[in-house]
Amino acid sequence: MANSRPSTPHSTSGSSTSGFSISAGLLEFLRDIAESTVSQSQASLDWNPAYADSATRYGFNNPRNLCYRNSIMVLLLHTPVIYNWIQDYSPCTETHTGTSCFSCCFSRLFKSYWPRAARTKNAGTQVNLNTQLRDMWNDILKPNWVTGRGPVTDSQCQDAGEFLARFLDLFEQRVPPRKPPVQHPCTFHVLRDMNVCTNPDCARVYSGNSRTEQNNILLGSAPPTRTCATATDVVEHYLRDEDASKPCDRCKAPTINRSIVSDPPDILFVSVNRLTYSSVKGRAQFNRINTAVIPPNALELDLRKCGSENVWYKLYGIVYHQGPVTGGHYNVAVKGPNGEWVKVDDTKVEKIEDWRSTSHCQQATLFAYQKMNGKPETIDETSGTAQAGPDGQRTQLEATIGLKGKDTSWDLQKSLELPEGFDLQKQKVKFTLKLTSSSGDVYEASADTILRLKKQQSSPGKRKRAGGRGIGMEVFGRKSKKS
Ligand SMILES: [Zn+2]
Numbered sequence: 001m002a003n004s005r006p007s008t009p010h011s012t013s014g015s016s017t018s019g020f021s022i023s024a025g026l027l028e029f030l031r032d033i034a035e036s037t038v039s040q041s042q043a044s045l046d047w048n049p050a051y052a053d054s055a056t057r058y059g060f061n062n063p064r065n066l067c068y069r070n071s072i073m074v075l076l077l078h079t080p081v082i083y084n085w086i087q088d089y090s091p092c093t094e095t096h097t098g099t100s101c102f103s104c105c106f107s108r109l110f111k112s113y114w115p116r117a118a119r120t121k122n123a124g125t126q127v128n129l130n131t132q133l134r135d136m137w138n139d140i141l142k143p144n145w146v147t148g149r150g151p152v153t154d155s156q157c158q159d160a161g162e163f164l165a166r167f168l169d170l171f172e173q174r175v176p177p178r179k180p181p182v183q184h185p186c187t188f189h190v191l192r193d194m195n196v197c198t199n200p201d202c203a204r205v206y207s208g209n210s211r212t213e214q215n216n217i218l219l220g221s222a223p224p225t226r227t228c229a230t231a232t233d234v235v236e237h238y239l240r241d242e243d244a245s246k247p248c249d250r251c252k253a254p255t256i257n258r259s260i261v262s263d264p265p266d267i268l269f270v271s272v273n274r275l276t277y278s279s280v281k282g283r284a285q286f287n288r289i290n291t292a293v294i295p296p297n298a299l300e301l302d303l304r305k306c307g308s309e310n311v312w313y314k315l316y317g318i319v320y321h322q323g324p325v326t327g328g329h330y331n332v333a334v335k336g337p338n339g340e341w342v343k344v345d346d347t348k349v350e351k352i353e354d355w356r357s358t359s360h361c362q363q364a365t366l367f368a369y370q371k372m373n374g375k376p377e378t379i380d381e382t383s384g385t386a387q388a389g390p391d392g393q394r395t396q397l398e399a400t401i402g403l404k405g406k407d408t409s410w411d412l413q414k415s416l417e418l419p420e421g422f423d424l425q426k427q428k429v430k431f432t433l434k435l436t437s438s439s440g441d442v443y444e445a446s447a448d449t450i451l452r453l454k455k456q457q458s459s460p461g462k463r464k465r466a467g468g469r470g471i472g473m474e475v476f477g478r479k480s481k482k483s
């Protein structure tokens with residue numbers, strides 16, 4: 001396609017596993033779309049060589065509930081293409097010293113966060129960085145962000161993905177390219193509602209009702225019935241085909257509704273929805289999806305559906321969220337220019353080895369991937385403890401405890417070692433709950449129930465699913481019947 005990066009030596013992987021052939025009609029339709037899209041940027045994805053050996057050293061102060069902001073800002077400061085893009089396509093030419101210019105604020109913050117060797121002594125102090133982020137936050141980010149509940153304040157808990165989306169929108173609005181139209185590095189288009197005939201001899205494409213969405217973040221979700229999935233599953237789920245009710249005009253075969261990413265972005269942000277909504281006796285109830293989502297080090301974006309070769313991405317950041325969906329805490333794991341992974345939790349920075357442990361994968365809520373030149377040598381998709389072993393060897397416990405009539409719940413996760421040959425089928429279990437108040441009063445409750453096998457989605461496709469048998473325990477609402 002016209003907008004793929006010419007320097008990319010595309011791999012030849014993939015097309016053999018695709019079950020579908022691309023029709024002339026679809027190709028023609030996609031060519032029209034490609035011609036109407038602005039060209040992809042050529043801004044460097046790489047770190048300036050001056051930063052090559054730099055290690056991640058800083059996080060940001062969290063005066064109130066700003067862990068989501070801090071995590072996303074650290075992630076963005078590990079995304080050099082944004083800084084490179086600003087320098088290449090829209091450097092600020094003003095000589096102002098104010099703090100209302102997005103381009104200047106982000107560039108200044110980036111340069112302070114990554115001091116070059118010669119300037120290390122003077123630049124990039126923690127105090128300096130906190131002041132710069134505070135100014136950018138107060139003067140640009142916060143005033144331009146109004147949610148359904150009104151203007152954002154420092155004391156609110158907000159969603160990290162929403163903040164990232166807001167930041168990227170502002171980047172597009174406030175830093176338009178001064179040179180001929182080029183795309184921002186995180187922008188991609190999804191073609192939706194395109195009906196395709198499933199009969200391979202016909203393969204007619206009905207593009208009449210299709211629409212194009214412009215996105216910065218791929219908002220996927222982990223299959224809720226599984227205890228373990230990969231980031232690739234999340235992307236596939238987002239782009240899955242759906243049955244269309246309309247039969248083909250020409251051959252009467254069923255048609256499917258297809259979604260296609262038509263232009264691979266430089267940076268692919270994959271967000272994992274962890275919220276489910278249900279109505280219990282007319283009352284809205286929010287629950288957390290605790291599926292462990294393992295980020296492979298390399299992810300393949302399937303562009304075969306639009307006749308292009310697939311593009312590979314490498315992982316460089318993971319945002320984690322722990323605690324209840326209505327509050328909780330964010331932190332982020334990022335790969336520094338020196339290749340080392342660290343976890344940044346507000347101001348705390350520490351090396352992280354177990355970023356693919358079960359508990360981390362259950363907290364992962366956003367993955368940041370950067371486009372690669374060609375195919376990676378190794379695709380490490382299932383390493384880490386989050387892979388489920390054979391039943392009875394590694395079993396994941398997920399429990400939610402809620403207070404009836406109160407908007408509060410706690411999530412518990414634990415990896416269990418069950419004895420060899422242990423059968424979970426119809427196993428009787430006993431729940432015991434003990435709450436000790438701050439004054440020392442003890443409240444107890446217990447209940448008996450039986451484990452039942454939950455119906456699992458059959459897993460289509462070729463990829464080996466790592467999920468073992470899942471047990472989901474819901475303490476909420478059951479114990480009251482007995483007590
Ligand atoms: Zn400026």
Ligand SMILES: [Zn+2]
Nearest residue numbers: 197202248251
């Ligand atoms: Zn047909």
